[in-house]
Amino acid sequence: NKVLEYKRDGDYLEVVNPDNNKLQQIRILYSGYSPVFYSNSQGILLPGYFPYYPMEGYKKIYIKEEGKFVPIIRDYIVNFDISLKSNLDVSSNLNKNDTKFYGKAQEATLIGGFLKEKHIKDNIFYELSLNGIDTNVILNIDSTLNLYKKISSDNYTFDIKSKKIFQSPQVISCKVIGNGIVSLKDHIFISESDIKGLALGLIQSNLSQDIKKRRISLILFNYLLNKNAFTSNNLFEDAPKEVLEDPLFQIEFLFVKKINELGEDYVVKNSYKFLIDKNDKRDSITFIKNLK
Structure with missing residues (x-):
């Protein structure tokens, strides 16, 4: 007491x-x-x-x-x-x-x-x-x-x-x-x-609600929900400067680029692995830049 x-x-x-x-x-x-x-x-x-x-x-x-x-x-x-x-x-x-x-x-x-x-x-x-x-x-x-x-x-x-x-x-x-x-x-x-x-x-x-990983989580699951929106030929064309400089847009651009370079299955599985790994303290932009 x-x-x-x-x-x-x-x-x-x-x-x-x-x-x-x-x-x-x-x-x-x-x-x-x-x-x-x-x-x-x-x-x-x-x-x-x-x-x-x-x-x-x-x-x-x-x-x-x-x-x-x-x-x-x-x-x-x-x-x-x-x-x-x-x-x-x-x-x-x-x-x-x-x-x-x-x-x-x-x-x-x-x-x-x-x-x-x-x-x-x-x-x-x-x-x-x-x-x-x-x-x-x-x-x-x-x-x-x-x-x-x-x-x-x-x-x-x-x-x-x-x-x-x-x-x-x-x-x-x-x-x-x-x-x-x-x-x-x-x-x-x-x-x-x-x-x-x-x-x-x-x-x-x-998945972990780690705020540093939230952007890659959003992009991964938006991609799985609507792949056509990501694979559109004009997705990144004619985007205004403020959009191109937005961190979320940069991660999205790199995500699609990695899929084209490394293959969808590889990028999706490794993104999921990154999201569930509590010992991986990288943020979203560092992860997607280093993915190879």
């Missing part, structure tokens, strides 16, 4: 340990609000990838230049034991017992007030009650995911078997990196009915 000192710097809270002995428990009383995520009498929108409660570590949660939130997902499992007071029917990836949500997971998602539950094959789908999507997308997503196995140089398998599926509201699609498509070990968020875009979005969301 000791009161601990703390320092706050924007989104970061640093608790001061007075004697350097391991703290078994830290109790934090807090309140807050967000223009996108909320919990009120009409609805609850608290996806697990948004730090609506204090999370461990220093993580970048917002890209000011793009006006978007970065999904924060642990790469390990933790225990959750949540007590909730609400008049709403709340859905979660966790186990539920009356007003308690509990279990082991990467993150804890709590959503209520605007969902209807559907059972589709071995998935539970939480669909927006006012703006649903074609459920055939869910039925066929695994076969579409398998079409992109070749981009991986390892044996990683992409699938959504037995995962809970939440449909992302439009407000998330506009304000979260990945257009509202986020994949966790036990549940996923989807936002569109275009099956190809959804499949690539799920694969992309499994």
Whole structure:
């Protein structure tokens, strides 16, 4: 029951340990609000990838230049034991017992007030009650995911078997990196009915959200989604000077140039390998310049 000192710097809270002995428990009383995520009498929108409660570590949660939130997902499992007071029917990836949500997971998602539950094959789908999507997308997503196995140089398998599926509201699609498509070990968020875009979005969301690698990630998956836009003969012709000097444009130009020189399969696989390698600290422009 000791009161601990703390320092706050924007989104970061640093608790001061007075004697350097391991703290078994830290109790934090807090309140807050967000223009996108909320919990009120009409609805609850608290996806697990948004730090609506204090999370461990220093993580970048917002890209000011793009006006978007970065999904924060642990790469390990933790225990959750949540007590909730609400008049709403709340859905979660966790186990539920009356007003308690509990279990082991990467993150804890709590959503209520605007969902209807559907059972589709071995998935539970939480669909927006006012703006649903074609459920055939869910039925066929695994076969579409398998079409992109070749981009991986390892044996990683992409699938959504037995995962809970939440449909992302439009407000998330506009304000979260990945257009509202986020994949966790036990549940996923989807936002569109275009099956190809959804499949690539799920694969992309499994990659590290390293900001330095974001540009090559955007270009790789935009290329896979619409190759014709990249292979157009006049893609780089007559571009104004400010466009030619834009770093993103330069990376895109080099990406297409490397494909022409080294072959699509080689560039795609090595770009994916670069994105999943947490030990590779290069930025996007350095990677694509050095690719050979």
